[in-house]
Amino acid sequence: MGNCFYKYRQLAARENSTEIHPFTLSIIQKGEMWFSSPVNFNDPFDGMINYPDEMTMTDLEKFCKRMSGLGLDTQGVLNGYNKSPRQLSTVYSVIKQKLMQDSKLKIYCLSRNPLDILMWAHYAASHTGICIGFKTYQLDERAFGIKVHENCVSSKLLEPDVSNILIPIPVTYTSKVPGKYDFGRGPSEALQEAFLNKAIEWQYEQECRIVTTDDTLLENPVRIDVNEIEELIFGLRASPLLVEQVKDIVSKSPYKQPGPKLYQCQRIPGTYALEKVLLSL
Known part of the structure; x- marks a missing residue:
């Protein structure tokens, strides 16, 4: 070596x-x-994140607060979660794609x-x-x-x-x-x-x-x-x-x-x- x-x-x-x-x-x-x-x-497995299966609204609010500087519609994410709390995978994938596509x-x-x-x-x-x-x-x-x-x-x-x-x-x-x-x-x-x-x-x-x-x-x-x-x-x-x-x-x-x-x-x-x-x- x-x-x-x-x-x-x-x-x-x-x-x-x-x-x-x-x-x-x-x-x-x-x-x-x-x-x-x-x-x-x-x-395609590079950067895999193992997200929790469940989260509280407090968890999501923390998450969105940290994401607020990335131009993500955090209120839209919160509203969507209120309507359908089971759609966590969609929330996660949107956020990860935003990070990566914006080249952060x-x-x-x-x-x-x-x-x-x-x-x-x-x-x-x-x-x-x-x-x-x-x-x-x-x-x-x-x-x-x-x-x-x-x-x-x-x-x-x-x-x-x-x-x-x-x-x-x-x-x-x-x-x-x-x-x-x-x-x-x-x-x-x-x-x-x-x-x-x-x-x-x-x-x-x-x-x-x-x-x-x-x-x-x-x-x-x-x-x-x-x-x-x-x-x-x-x-x-x-x-x-x-x-x-x-x-x-x-x-x-x-x-x-x-x-x-x-x-x-x-x-x-x-x-x-x-x-x-x-x-x-």
């Missing part, structure tokens, strides 16, 4: 393209980390494993892509983070006394859906918890996530110094032309030389496994 937090990305803008994908280029050239809405995540929740997904063959297949364009390794900073015996520019995120998302370190939290892989929704907490907190738990079938991803909301992101993308990129690992099918383009980018300012370590994946003979081989500039 590597010592970085890794981001799998496609390298080519399109299949057989001679240009680097613009989102990948924005990371390598500008240090831009774009946080995404989970609306289009590929796992933002997530940045990373992995601790740069050599997983399924990750390369699913998230790096069938091994033609790249895996970007961000340097880690150890804050204590368990917490590791990524250094970002100051004033990109609210202090609410940062560790006390650490003004520019974001901490990706390991996803928990489980066969159990997270516990019942607590009406005393905000919907965004419930969604954050839900998006830090995934079905056990996904455990090969070794995923870590930074889960936040619009009000804590002062900028999107969040910016890092490109010299916080520790490694660039090319897929075993990566285009040699695009590899050379990346080499050229990291050989120049603002990169401090010798720049990030560059690797190419290759098969380990006789196994279904990968290893990374160091490249020269």
Whole structure:
């Protein structure tokens, strides 16, 4: 395993393209980390919330009070519940969809494993892509983070006394859906918890996530110094032309030389496994 937090990305803008994908280029050239809405995540169970089977009107009033800033017709929800208290699933689905469609929740997904063959297949364009390794900073015996520019995120998302370190939290892989929704907490907190738990079938991803909301992101993308990129690992099918383009980018300012370590994946003979081989500039 590597010592970085890794981001799998496609390298080519399109299949057989001679240009680097613009989102990948924005990371390598500008240090831009774009946080995404989970609306289009590929796992329909991602973000599942286990709502209670029953609620009181007081519970619903608390819930709606917290939702009032999202433009939801909270009075309409209360009136609808009065008419048909059994339609809880409709109330919940409307509220969750409102949160997600309005892109209130933002997530940045990373992995601790740069050599997983399924990750390369699913998230790096069938091994033609790249895996970007961000340097880690150890804050204590368990917490590791990524250094970002100051004033990109609210202090609410940062560790006390650490003004520019974001901490990706390991996803928990489980066969159990997270516990019942607590009406005393905000919907965004419930969604954050839900998006830090995934079905056990996904455990090969070794995923870590930074889960936040619009009000804590002062900028999107969040910016890092490109010299916080520790490694660039090319897929075993990566285009040699695009590899050379990346080499050229990291050989120049603002990169401090010798720049990030560059690797190419290759098969380990006789196994279904990968290893990374160091490249020269």
